[in-house]
Amino acid sequence: MGLLWCVMSLYFYGILQSHASERCDDWGLDTMRQIQVYEDEPARIKCPLFEHFLKYNYSTAHSAGLTLIWYWTRQDRDLEEPINFRLPENRISKEKDVLWFRPTLLNDTGNYTCMLRNTTYCSKVAFPLEVVQKDNCFNSPMKLPVHKLYLEYGVQKISCPNIDGFFPSNIKPNITWYMGCRKIHNFNNVLPEGMNLSFIIAMVSNNGDYTCVVTYPENGRTFTLTRTQTVKVVGSPNDAMPPHIYSPDDHVVYEKEPGEELLIPCKVYFSYLKDSRNEIWWTIDGKKPEDTTIDVSVNESVILKVTEDETRTQLLSIKKVTAEDLKRNYVCHARNAKGEVDRAANVKQKAPRYTVELACGFGATVLLVVILIVIYHVYWLEMVLFYRAHFGTDETILGE
Incomplete structure (x- = not known):
């Protein structure tokens, strides 16, 4: 088995080298499309070529004789290598333009490349995939989407995101909702309704992280999907x-x-x-x-x-x-x-202020009043006699 894998790797490397001179549209590493998935859970990843870079879909490309090839570069490695699709229980598989992990492992982290090519043309793009761990309360380095609800704006809902395509419509999965680490049961204004979670009247107290845990069967095995999003209550329109x-x-x-x-x-x-x-x-x-x-x-x-x-x-x-x-x-x-x-x-x-002049004038007036009061208290008798002597009535004349 190891010899066969070695031969396949050499063959793949030879294909890349033999077509090094052909025209190839290399879109590089699309860091804006970093994908994060939880460890030990299924993951399905569509080739970004058909979503963002090419005008035609996979069926059209396949009908035109183009082949889709997947390969990857391990974390902290520089060497590109083909993806091993011969793992036990088909843990990694490809279906049309989708790469499947059932389930993911931590060492699946790396840069993945999908290349569409024939003998004369190729187009490829790479994207980073990160497998992260979570604890029992769903805390992890995962970047969470934010869903905004309006304050006191009637019944509003959030849905369990990114679960389309994991199981057929005839399968009825088991869904459990959590707020933080608490299972949502008999909450005052929050009601689980299958894939949806209804907020009867959204309040600021409803801010937090909400997680839906989806469990479903497939080929005799049971898989779990964990999806966490942040709810933020904002002002009403x-x-x-x-x-x-x-x-x-x-x-x-x-x-x-x-x-x-x-x-x-x-x-x-x-x-x-x-x-x-x-x-x-x-x-x-x-x-x-x-x-x-x-x-x-x-x-x-x-x-x-x-x-x-x-x-x-x-x-x-x-x-x-x-x-x-x-x-x-x-x-x-x-x-x-x-x-x-x-x-x-x-x-x-500011209007001009004559502060010094006013202060001097006021001070001089106060000083003059004080001097006059002192003079009056010291010389009041002399002042009375002086007044009578010069301005008073002659009493001798009045006596006659």
Whole structure:
């Protein structure tokens, strides 16, 4: 058996070398199509050539005399080798344009190539396959798909993904749903319905990882498929609205003196909108800051809520503002799929303050009052006599 496999490998290598000079469309390694599968579970992988790179399907290519060949490169190896389709119980097999693993093993990890060729032409593409392990609570390095549900938006469902083609329609598999490590049974607002999981009223508390475990028979053997996805509850479309500007505010005035630093926040609230692009920007006299000659900087920050509503802030900063800068028009703009809004900041130059002059005048007045009070308390008798002597009535005349 080992000798036969060695001969097949040499034959395969000879085929590759003999056609090295023929025209071959090599699409390289498609890293965007990295496939992850669980260890000890079935996996079916379609050749990407017919999905993304060629205009015809497998049947058309086969009818035209083209042959589909599979080979792979083991993890941490550079040598391409044919896939062994003679393993016990046909653990790895090919059916048309699909490569089957029943089941996968950890050492199946590597780069797989499917090549469509005849004597004069070939086209091939490679893709990475990673076999990962999971624990009893379905935790693993697997990149999980995210399914978004709307907050309090009526009955919504998720489905057990990527199970088509594993068993015929007349087979009724056993399906069990889990939230995290807990089997879903008698949950308040979550109801398993076969391949679907219904959320009666989605709440933020429903956020989490949901797993469907599908068990089915095939040729006297029992296989298990595990599919985990993340549920994320987001804002309802009923609550969607155009952006709302918190700042600048009509009641806030930014008064500065030339030479001071001017800071104006453009703070905007965006409700969640599916596939909406949230934008926020400043204009100065109708131009974007980078298109002006002003020494200005703009820094943006984002605060994301649990339901993916967000508050964006762009802080406009001029380190040393000039009198001319204080006369300009600063406008905060925001836009999403529901509309566009803007608001101007109220910027003014501080009125001149005569602080020293007023302080000196007030101090002199207080000092004068104090001096007069002291003089009155010390010389009040002399002042009375002086008054009577010069301005008082002559009492001797009144006596006559």
